Every structure is written in C-alpha cells, then in structure tokens.
Amino acid sequence: MYPFPVFLFLTILCLLGSTADAIGVNWGTMSSHPLPPPKVVELLKSSEVSKVKLFDADPLVLQALSGSNIVVTLGIPNSMLKTLNSSRKAAESWVHDNVTRYFSHGGAGVRIEYVAVGDEPFLQSYGDQFHPFVIGAAMNIQAALTKANLGGEVKVVVPCSFDTFVSESGRPSKGHFRTDLNKTMIELLTFLSKHHSPLFVTISPFISFQQNKNISLDFSLFKENARHHNDSHRTYKNSFDLSYDTLVSALSKIGFPEIDIVVARIGWPTDGAANATSSIAETFMKGLIDHLHSKTGTPLRRRNPPIETFMFSLLDEDHRSITSGNFERHWGVFTFDGQAKYHFNFGQGTKNLVNAQFVEYLAPKWWLLFQYQLAQ
Incomplete structure (x- = not known):
C-alpha cells in the first residue's frame, strides 16, 4: 500500500489526466480552401488536443491521423x-x-x-426527413x-441538436424532449443503454442567448456577477448548467436519468451576429x-458531469x-x-493555441477573389 502522500499525488495525477482527456474539438472540412490534413494534425498536436470529432470519414484525414495517438470520433453524414x-x-x-481499415490495435x-x-x-x-432511418442505421x-x-472497442452514438430538448418556461425542471421526438428518443436511449454508449448532444449558450431575452450575456459567459436563475430550491449561475439540466430533466421524464452525456458541440462564434466577436468568444x-475543470457538475448532476466535451x-x-445566420461560418x-x-488552450496544459506554420496560399489574384467571396 502506498504511503499517504504518494497515494494522494497519484490520485491527483489521475484526476488531472481524466480531465484533460475529456476535452476535444470538432474538425469540420466544409471550406473552399481547407488546410491539408497533415497540417491540421500538426495544429492539433501543437495545441495539445487529444480528441477530435469528424463529420465524415475522409480517407486523407484518416491517413493524416494515423499514428497521431489522437482519439477520433468518425462521422456518418445524414445523406447516408x-x-x-x-x-x-x-x-x-x-x-x-x-x-476496420484504419483501426489501431495498439499500433500505428x-x-x-x-x-x-x-x-x-x-x-x-x-x-422529419431523417427520423425514420436513424435508429435502423445505428443498429446496422x-x-x-x-x-x-x-463491437467492444468502438461505440455507436447519434449526435442530437440543441433543439432536441426544450423547456417552455425556461426552468430546467420542466425540460422535456420535443413531442415529435419522444418515441424516437426512447428507442435511441434504449439502444445506447444496451450498448453502454453515451448520449451525444449539442449545448449552445450562444443560440440560447440569441433566442431568449431572459438570458443575459454575463450569464452566458460564466461571469460571477451575472444574475442567477432559480428553479425551486436550485440556483443556476450560468447558461451551460441551465441547458444541461434541462436535458437531464428530459432524460428523467422518459426513464433514463443516469445515462452518460457527451457534449458533442459547444462554442461561440467570432463574427456574423451581434456579440459574436473574438474577445467575447475568448x-x-x-x-x-x-x-x-472545476468538476462541480450541475445542480441536477453534481456527481455526473459530461464525460467528454467537444469544442x-x-x-x-x-x-x-448560413440558414441560421452568417455566424455559422x-x-x-x-x-x-x-x-x-x-x-x-484546450485545457490540456498551459500552452495557448499555436498557429499553423508554412501555410501555402493562392496566387494574389485568386486570393483577392477568395476574399471577395468570403465577404458576400
């Protein structure tokens, strides 16, 4: 048995390690001039990102990630x-x-x-254009x-949007899934529970702030001086906890109060809408x-915060x-x-983001055309 100080030190190391591992980032490729995948993998490594979520299974992206030791979530597009x-x-x-072609069994x-x-x-x-196909596709x-x-090494999940669950009163305790989704969500959660898979879901404080006049910017930004929201005897100090517990209530109402949750998307845009700036995003x-990192959880889930979060x-x-707004880009x-x-930084250490190096750009005439297209 370890002496107490050594045991305490090892415990702290384990806690720090599990926290760091739980932070990842979404890597989308819907760009007219995407960075070459090897360059993006360099970017991920230099910024100490340990997990990445993809929206498809591009062979060039998977080849670039091979041997990187970055943990990957592969995406399947809705069209499939x-x-x-x-x-x-x-x-x-x-x-x-x-x-199968790319999976690492401890190798490269x-x-x-x-x-x-x-x-x-x-x-x-x-x-409801995709509703009839989701559960069957996941099962197959x-x-x-x-x-x-x-089957024991790769888990199947279904990313759910921020509007999958709602609370008309704005109180987390009144949270429920959309009525058109109740049957589908029960089927999905039954499937996930059977295979010990988590629920993937988007939490969007930015969109909540845009759509709800009762949510202030300070409340969305985790500011200590923000006006709190009360729900019975529970006090909410930020928009993230409010949304998360609305989801927890929705899960409880259909019989899945303890299922693990992964926050599959969360962030703040830097342009394209009021209060979408780099300084506010930071x-x-x-x-x-x-x-x-505080590990305080939320009022309804003190002991069971998100097991992973993807920025x-x-x-x-x-x-x-840009159907929802220019900020989408x-x-x-x-x-x-x-x-x-x-x-x-992504919470893996103290290192700030590191810029991509030696990026190759278009010739000046094409670069000007590209800049013009971006401005439209």
Missing part, C-alpha cells in the same frame, strides 16, 4: 442514413472501408472511439462493428474550460449553411488557414 438503415451489407461495407493506425451516426439528424429545421452499424470484432471558452469548432468553414478558434483568433 437511408441507405444504412435499409441495408446491413452497406453498413458492413462502410465499417470495413472506414473503421487511428484510435477510433466512436462512430457518430448522422450529423444532428433531429434538427428541427430538417423536419453496431451489428457491422460486432461482426468485425470491434471569454466564453475560458469560462467553459474553467467550469469543466465547436477547430477552423472556420466558409461553405457551412465563424465558429472556429482558428481562421480557415490555421491562425488563432484569440488566446486560449
């Missing part, structure tokens, strides 16, 4: 859900081409942790992983990291849809060419 739902063979083919491959089926397929603006991917002897991101996003993407902590927008 119908096919994967209807065809077990299509699911087996996808798993073979994108998981890719450390794949999750397969994310769909990209927020329940987003309200999509209507799970079966394909099991057949490939990877304040939000630092506040979020400090809050996650949104690594890079700006000028091809993202400005979520990156880096510009499209890998230059940091503000001082920040």
